[in-house]
Amino acid sequence: MTLPVQRPRSFLERLFIPEILRGLYITLQHGLHNLFHQDQPTVEYPDMRRVMPDRYKGAHRLTTRPDGKVKCVACMCCAQVCPARCITIEAGEDADEPIEKYPVQFQIDMLRCIYCGYCVEACPKDAIRMDTGIYEINSFTRQDMIHDKAYMTDLMDGKKPLAEKFYRDQPDQAPAGFDGTQDRVVSVDDSRGL
Amino acid sequence: MAHFPTPPLDGHGPVDWSPEDQAEIAELMTHYPTKRSALLPILWMAQRKWGWLSFDVMRLVATTVDLPPSEVYSVATFYTMLKKQPTGKYLIQVCHTLSCKLAGAEQIVDHIKKKLGISEGETTPDGMFTLMRVECLASCGSAPMMQIDDDFHEQLTPDSIDAILDGLAQGQPLPSPRPEVDQWTFRSLES
Amino acid sequence: MENHWAELIVVLIKCVFSLAFVMQIVPILIWAERKVSAYIQDRRGPNRAHIMGIRAAGLVHTLVDVVKLVVKEDIIPDHVEKGFWFAAPVIAMSVALTTFTVVPWGDSLLLPISVTSLWGGTAAMEIPLQVAQINGGMLFILAIGSLGVYGVMLAGWASNNKFSLLGGLRASAQMISYELAMGLSVAAMFMLYGTARLDQIAAQQAGPIWNWGIFGVLNSPSFDPLVLIGWVVGGLAFLLFWTSVFAETNRMPFDLPEGEAELVAGYHIEYSSLRFALFFMAEYAHMIVGSAVTATLFFGGYNIPFLDGAAIRAHSDLILMVLGFGGVPVSLAFAFIAWRRSKRPFYRALAKNDIRHREPRFFISMWTMSALSALGLGVVGALGLVGGTVLGPELLAFALQTGSLFIKVLFGTFFMIWVRWTLPRFRYDQLMDLGWRAMLPTAIGTIMLAGVWVIVREAVHAV
């Protein structure tokens, strides 16, 4: 159903042609600007990447204690709070450790995960984090999308966040494309002109 | 703070009462309506006989008074006078309950630790002193205080501790409880 | 022209040329459509595909697209009306190509070739640069162009699909509605030109820029306030014609036959692979032909303003010199830009052994070579090596005039793309409203005004 909208229009507006020309002028401005200035916000992705902000919620990792065992004590707080019910933990008893409980199996179904980060909030042991900055979570099979304990423990090995901070502090040693001064976009083309 | 020391599991080995002891126990039992009531005197007997109460001794006592061994252990751990481990020649028990604590029991304990080079529950290598921290010894009026074997030493200062321990180490006899304490107490009561 | 064999060969060559003229622009347009839309929308546009590391601003994507469309599975649904369904894309494409045959892309080529020895013909044949010199050339375009709707309509009907059928119906109704305005506006121009032959129309617009059709074909150096009538006539006719061209090519404000929001993809839902590509290319071919006809009717066709064929032939050396020496700094400037682009962080972000590092080098050397070629061209002109020859000025005139048409066509198609990414689509009732209640009366008015202008013009000439 069309509702007639009463809007007083001048003769020129009713003629449409000046308005069309005005529209054309606006789009031409954009077109020409982009022709001569390559400053679109586009990131040329596989070659250039954004440095994710510190609080970006990427792939989950499990943190470890100094001896390499996961910090997780299988308390199920994350599994409980997960709105997508994507965390499966099987608890077991560690006879050698003062912390008796540990996850025999810790799986996150990344196909179901909605990246809300509640698991990180709920964790009393700081055992799960989403600070990897990894957003390329993909695979050829559904099975591979279920990240398990070994995967999530080795995922970053505690390196990535440290490296990023290191390069921020020593920008001259940073790899090409790394721009520590900008949190979001590293690939802004600084060449002006064509 | 470490948890309270568990008595050493390797104790006296199999122990048993001598016939004289058994006669004494039988006599003790007559003082009480139930066997269970004779537990404390029998524990004292055992401590006199074997020096300290090992699990073996406690098990024997439990059989004697017909109680679960855990109850004997429970009683034994309640009373600090009952020794649950071998001690040195002198057992130093420093009170750390409220009055003494407020009067500086922690400094006293620290001073003794530093002086003897041992921590709580340990015995000096020469076997002279064992340091322990105990609950109230009922001498709050003269805090801070400690008990060496059966004697009180009150209104302690680091200097007085040094004097006492050095004297003991040199083989001097234990100084008797200070008479002026009593005088002081009476004076304060009078006034 | 007594030897029909020679004529036939020449015509065949011209056919191939006109076909090539249209078909080479199609991929450029596909690329331009993507790139222009990207820039208008503040995006980068296609730039990933590359050949040996040369991405060429996304041009490679077009090549890949062609390969993709050719090798994709050709799905023939069971429920389609086979014969018409097969014919539809062919009709669409061939109609678009056929209309181009009457568009002249140059005045004529005088070849001093003796064919006597071969076929006993005359020496020095003059080749008109137009495939078919038909008396009613413009009428031919109108006639054949109208056939284009059959392609769309048949595709829609033969697909045996509700959406397709609706798309086809819309296309028919739309084309009928706008062909009226188109025909009437062309009629107005006929009155001004006094002919329907496109080569004659183009020839009339040679010389100064105010000879162009859009100025009402003044053909007179004197200026009079009454000339404004001509401007109004030419301008109105152009507006009507150009709008109708949009409608006829199913371009953006009028692309209701496709209308993906309500018809999925309209008449070509069921087509895939090369059949779809034919529709796709037909649309662009239509754009090119529409632009070429518009250029011929209103913008001087192949003529370069102030530089008619005779002038080109007379001053060929000078023109060559100006072009050549002028091209050197332009090419160098492009080489410089290519060098500056090599400093972009994008290249720094690439791995050391990435094949795309050669891209800026390639463009720098390409533009440098281009500068050298331009320099050589300038030197040739400066030495006067062309003007004295028989063939040289002819070829130069041919190249410049065809290039002129080429540039005008490119601008026309660019304008179409530009409009596409600016204006929203009409509602169908608005489309019909515009066609019948706005454009038709305007077109009739234009014809009347054209009559007035013809009389006035004669009066002015008489004065």
Next chain:
Amino acid sequence: MPTVKINGIEVEVPAGTNMIEAAAKIGIEIPHYCYHPHLTVAGNCRMCLCDVEAGGRGPDIACNMQARDGLAIRTDTPRVKQMRKSVMEFLLKNHPLDCPICDQSGECRLQDYYMDYGQYESRLADPKVTKHKRQDIGDHLVLDAERCVACSRCVRFGDQITGTGELRLFNRTDHTEIGIFPGVRIDHDYQGNLADICPVGAITSKDFRFQKRVWYLTDTDSICTACATGCDIKVCHERNQVFRIKPRRNDAVNQSWMCDHGRMIWQDLTSLGRLLQARVEGQVGNTDAAMQTAVETLQGAEPGTVGVVLGTQASNEANWALWRLAKDALKGASVFWCQGNDPGAWDRVDDLLIDADKNPNTEGVRALTRHDASIGDGADLAHAVREGNLKTLLVLQDDVLGRLGDAADGVAVLYIGTHRNGTVDKAAVVLPAAHTVEQDATYTNRRGQVQRVRRAVHPAGDSRPAWQLLDRLGASLGKAPGASTAAIAFKKLSAQVPAFADMTYRALGTQGLPLVAPQPEAQTDQASQEHHEPAK
């Protein structure tokens, strides 16, 4: 009965009732740790402190205040709140706060009361006192002394219920620690109760250790069918899987306790001998085909040679259905019952809960025999078989062939049961029956208490409740007993058998009802069996 006033509300309770119970009666919860209704009052947690308005002096502990006229207490004053807060702070001072790994979390009194009366802001300056963690104190128990609040419930349980006294509180003040004498582990059959009564996570069950967070579990009220005692239980399950069994309070049956063997009956659900599919002549097949074979066997049998054997392992409903089947569909079939189908080697018997009779429904079947004097006992059955009078036997979960031995060769046995036994191996047709926690039914315990079991999980495999299988069998034979649901079956049972008169599922509730005392005319029928005491 004295009347006491709690928060201004008057309530009349029996003399000697303490204030915690009295308050619970009117819906007021008084928090407590050390008080347990079936243990003596210790009064050492101090959590139940209340203001005494009249009939006493100052704040006092509710667990030790016995109802007497004129007593008035308040549990809602600011002072009570402050006292509870202080007690909570005191109890939590040396608590390790390891809820993430503690099995008790979710059903922990410390957690519950902390949320209600917590201090929330820590004033703790000194390091916590550490104690012994993760001690192996029994085959089913793990002790974590740090979590203990020294309520001494477990000590009293050991002293008063089992009389073994392994657990004691050692040391003094904040070093007080629960523990066992070295080498003297807890070795009685009621260990699980220690984990149950521990209000915090100090004593936890090894069997349930880390298996599941308790808040995922759903509780279904049921009863234990490991022996004739019929302890009331809660079956804790999630997603069709049983994780543990806990006792449920029923003062008429088991107070608050149950034995460790009963806690493990859920393992029978998936044990190796479980019958999951029907069998015909030892071949595994589908239930419909086996049912058809059974019907053909029964219909093809000569009249008078068919016998049915009621099972003391099976529910009242199943036995009633079989009895009706014999009476209605199998005209002239003789009915027998026998007792003594021992499912496992659990030879420990005591006078607390563990009964020597391992059949959960002996009294239920006996009630049926009192009603129908024609039901023969085991001796009659053995006699009939030896005489060759019986050629076809329909057996309900009873190892008849195992007991009869070779005498029963040549008898076609149709067996309905849950687990494999000597009869299953020789039976012509075996129909898999659902386990107790997989069905709705009732059982009658050794004291004649009729109690309900409720379905907690789906029947495993093709198994179905025995009453349902018998109903289908009856329908195929021409006259179904009419047990379309367990409730309907029980309704008909109560209408037909006087011992169950006027009982319905709703009336049974959670605690069950005792059997109706036999009518005078019933006494004359089976006088010999009426006062039969269950074997101990």
